[in-house]
Amino acid sequence: MRFLLTEEQRAFARSLDALLAAADTPSLVRSWSAGDTTAGRALWSRIAEAGVFALAVPEEFEGVGPLPVELGVAFVELGRHAVPGPLVETVLAAALLSGRPEPAGRLLPQLASGKALATVGAPYALDADTADLVLALRDGQVWRAPGARNIRPSLDPARRLATPLPGGELLSPVIPPEAVLWARLATAAQALGVGLALLDRTVAHVGQRVQFGVPTGSFQAVKHRLADARTALEFARPLLFGAALSMTPADVAAAKVAACEAAYATARTALQLHGAIGYTAEYDLSLWLTKARALRTAWGGPAECRAVVLGAPR
Numbered sequence: 001m002r003f004l005l006t007e008e009q010r011a012f013a014r015s016l017d018a019l020l021a022a023a024d025t026p027s028l029v030r031s032w033s034a035g036d037t038t039a040g041r042a043l044w045s046r047i048a049e050a051g052v053f054a055l056a057v058p059e060e061f062e063g064v065g066p067l068p069v070e071l072g073v074a075f076v077e078l079g080r081h082a083v084p085g086p087l088v089e090t091v092l093a094a095a096l097l098s099g100r101p102e103p104a105g106r107l108l109p110q111l112a113s114g115k116a117l118a119t120v121g122a123p124y125a126l127d128a129d130t131a132d133l134v135l136a137l138r139d140g141q142v143w144r145a146p147g148a149r150n151i152r153p154s155l156d157p158a159r160r161l162a163t164p165l166p167g168g169e170l171l172s173p174v175i176p177p178e179a180v181l182w183a184r185l186a187t188a189a190q191a192l193g194v195g196l197a198l199l200d201r202t203v204a205h206v207g208q209r210v211q212f213g214v215p216t217g218s219f220q221a222v223k224h225r226l227a228d229a230r231t232a233l234e235f236a237r238p239l240l241f242g243a244a245l246s247m248t249p250a251d252v253a254a255a256k257v258a259a260c261e262a263a264y265a266t267a268r269t270a271l272q273l274h275g276a277i278g279y280t281a282e283y284d285l286s287l288w289l290t291k292a293r294a295l296r297t298a299w300g301g302p303a304e305c306r307a308v309v310l311g312a313p314r
Contacts, residue, residue, distance in 0.1 A: 005069075005073065005241070009069065009070060009073050012070065012073055012074070013073050013074075013076070013077055015050065016047075016050060016052070016074060016077040016078075017077050017080070017081075019046060019047070019050060020043075020077060020078070020080075020081035020083065021081065023043050023046075023081075025043070025081045025082055025083060026082070026284045026287055027039075028040055028043060028084070029082055029083075029084050029158050029287050030287075032084040032085070032158050033084070033157035033158045037085075037130050040084055040085055041117075041130075043083065044085060044114055044117065045114045047078070047083070047114065048112070048113055048114020048115075049114065050074075051064060052071075052074045052078075053090055053091070053094070053111055053112050053113075053114060054112040054113075055067045055070050055071040055074065056071055056090075056091040056094040056095065056111075056112075056182065057094050057098070057108045057109075057111060057112040058098055058104075058108075061098070061104050061105060061108035061109055061112065062108065062109040062112050062113070063094075063108065063112040066094075066095075066098070066182075068182070068185055068244040068245075068247055069241060069244040069245060071091065071182075071185070071186060071189070071244070072185060072186075072188075072189040072240055072241055072244045073189075074189075075087070075088075075186045075189035075190045075193065076189045076190070076192050076193040076196070076240075077193060078190055078193060079189065079190035079191060079192060079193025079194040079195075079196075079197070079291075079295075080193035080194070080196055080197045081193075081197070082158075082194070082197065082287045082288055082291060084127075084158040084159075085117060085127060085130070086117055086118065086119040086120075086125075086126045086127045086130075086131055087186065087190065088183050088186040088187050088190065088298065088299065089118060089119040089120045089125070089126055089127075089131075089183070090111055090117060090118045090119075091182050091183065091186045092118075092120050092179055092180070092182055092183040092186075092299075093107075093111060093118035093119070093120055093133060093135050094108060094111055094112075094118075094182075095176065095178065095179035095181075095182040095183075096120070096135060096142050096171075096172065096175070096176060096179045097142075097171065097172070098176075099172070099176055100171060100172045103144075103171045103172070107133060110132070110133075111133070115132075116132040116133050117130060117131045117132050117133070118131055118132070118133040118134075118135060119131035119133070119134055119135070120134075120135045120136075120137065120183075121134065121135065121136045121137065121145065121148070121162075121163065121164035122136075122137040123163065123164075124161040124162065124163060125145075125148055125161070125162050125163070125164050126154075126159055126160070126161060127159070127160055128147075128148030128151070128160075128161075128162035128164065129148065129151055129160060129162060130160075134146075134147065134148055134164050135164075135171070136164035136168065137175055140173075140174060140175055141170060141172060141173055141174065141175065142170075142171045142172040142174075142175055143164075143167075143168045143169065143170055143171060144168045144169040144171050145164035145165050145166075145167075145168045146165050146167055146168045147164075147165045148162035148163060148164050148165060149162060149163055149165060150162055150163045154294060155290055155293055155294055156290040156291050156293070156294040157281075157290065158287070158290075158291070159291075159294055178247070180299060180300070181247055181249060181252045183298075183299040184252045184253065184255075184256045184299050184300055184305070185240075185243060185244060185247070185252050185255065185256075187256060187260070187295055187298050187299050188236075188240050188243070188252070188255045188256040188258075188259040188260065189240055189259070190295060191256075191259045191260045191262075191263040191292065191295040191296070192233060192236055192237060192240055192259040192262070192263065194263045194267075194288050194291050194292050194295065195229070195232075195233045195236075195259070195262050195263030195266040195267075195292065196233060197288050198229075198263070198266045198267055198269075198270040198285070198288045198289070198292065199226065199229050199230060199233065199266050199269075199270070201270065201284075201285055201288070202226065202229075202266075202269065202270040202273050202274065203217065203226060205273065205274055206222055206226070206273055216273070222273060225269045225272070225273065226269065226273075228265070228269070229262070229265060229266040229269045229270075232258075232261070232262035232265055232266070233259075233262045233263070233266060235258060235262070236255070236258040236259040236262045239251075239254055239255040239258045239259070240255045240258075240259055242255070243255035249308050250308060250309050253300065253304075253305035253306070253308035253309050254305070254309050256299075256300060256305050257302055257305045257306055257309070260292075260295055260296040260302070261296070261302060263292040263295065263296070264292050264293060264296050266292070267288070267289050267292035267293065270285060270288075270289065271285075271289060
């Protein structure tokens with residue numbers, strides 16, 4: 001099994017990093033949280049042009065995939081830059097529809113090209129008020145809901161939740177069991193990126209903040225906290241890409257636990273080492289702090305994923 005990314009995959013990551021760094025995502029996230037998704041939709045189109053969503057769509061439906069390793073590479077970068085929107089849910093929608101030729105031929109090209117955003121309600125749908133395609137998982141079936149209601153805030157201000165409306169179009173009489181693997185893999189990769197961003201910002205902060213005449217980053221206790229965070233994140237990375245290669249339920253669940261717990265622990269370290277400023281919504285760190293916590297419970301919390309790992313056949 002190869003755990004190192006190829007030069008082509010690393011170049012893909014660098015190109016996404018450059019694209020997203022130029023987009024000023026912190027400002028974009030705040031606009032998205034306030035209900036103005038214009039800039040976010042524009043960035044979504046550029047991400048799609050880079051081929052990110054096509055990675056989850058089979059070639060016969062105008063995609064280039066499914067390519068889980070490359071998708072993991074892309075979602076690490078999306079997490080590092082805190083890109084808002086139903087990113088994971090669009091990947092999940094592609095997985096739910098790929099085995100059904102009629103709706104797939106009609107809907108997947110729109111997802112691959114970025115012309116449509118999809119979300120999935122099980123039971124709550126993320127950003128359903130913005131998504132063009134709202135899928136509802138009901139009674140073991142996949143439905144295209146006619147809309148959503150009861151929009152409510154999430155602990156991450158950039159993630160609004162809603163309940164899909166009843167009725168609509170039946171797209172699949174069964175829920176493909178492997179579809180959730182794609183959601184968990186993308187969530188794990190996004191969480192790893194969030195954790196890396198939190199660590200980078202915290203290292204920069206403690207290198208500049210001075211107490212007793214020296215940078216706080218020179219204190220042994222601070223170094224240990226940062227080293228623990230780095231170790232946890234780097235341990236999660238091979239699990240993520242190993243899971244992308246195997247795409248087995250146990251491997252993907254293990255990757256999600258490792259990446260999300262590492263990101264959550266890094267968020268707690270970042271919050272402590274930033275002091276009171278870390279709590280303020282006006283400070284950019286908060287954009288990653290809240291996302292780390294939200295991703296931890298998305299598409300299978302730690303207990304559920306650990307149960308999958310322990311219950312997997314050997």
